[in-house]
Amino acid sequence: MKRNDFRYEYEVEERRRKNELYALRTLVIDLIPEPYRSAIIPPHTDNKEESIRWFYNTIEKVIELAEAEATPTDEVIQRFTGWNDTKRTICPLCKAETGQGFIFQNKSYSVGFTLPLGFRRHLSGHGSSEGCEVMEVVRNLKREIHQEKWPNEIIPF
Numbered sequence: 112m113k114r115n116d117f118r119y120e121y122e123v124e125e126r127r128r129k130n131e132l133y134a135l136r137t138l139v140i141d142l143i144p145e146p147y148r149s150a151i152i153p154p155h156t157d158n159k160e161e162s163i164r165w166f167y168n169t170i171e172k173v174i175e176l177a178e179a180e181a182t183p184t185d186e187v188i189q190r191f192t193g194w195n196d197t198k199r200t201i202c203p204l205c206k207a208e209t210g211q212g213f214i215f216q217n218k219s220y221s222v223g224f225t226l227p228l229g230f231r232r233h234l235s236g237h238g239s240s241e242g243c244e245v246m247e248v249v250r251n252l253k254r255e256i257h258q259e260k261w262p263n264e265i266i267p268f
């Protein structure tokens with residue numbers, strides 16, 4: 112086997128993996144229920160500035176949708192934690208909680224992320240909270256779409 116044969120095989124394998132990754136990323140997004148799915152589908156037409164703006168606008172849109180569905184903090188949680196001024200949400204995209212759930216009178220309570228601050232940190236991956244795995248997929252898909260069109264540009268998010 113000549114050296115070029117290895118190179119050709121490597122390129123074929125690389126392309127196969129890239130196509131598979133693209134399919135998996137779009138599948139993750141397809142599995143998200145509406146209205147969130149429509150909110151997170153990355154457009155294919157944005158330039159660099161629009162791509163950056165799109166990502167942060169998408170985070171705000173997801174927060175807005177979650178806020179519309181959130182109910183005030185459960186009375187038992189308020190008594191248990193002293194929190195009484197904020198709504199919380201479990202991530203509607205990846206189903207992550209904060210990890211601060213607790214059991215009270217044999218019932219399990221999930222406390223979720225504070226709205227909007229804690230949830231924004233989760234979606235953007237900033238701050239100390241664990242980042243959202245679905246938003247990470249969305250972010251990487253957006254980068255990939257952008258680099259297909261502008262191979263020399265890197266989107267800083």
Ligand SMILES: [Zn+2]
Pocket residue numbers: 202203204205206207233242243244245246
């Ligand atoms: Zn999440």
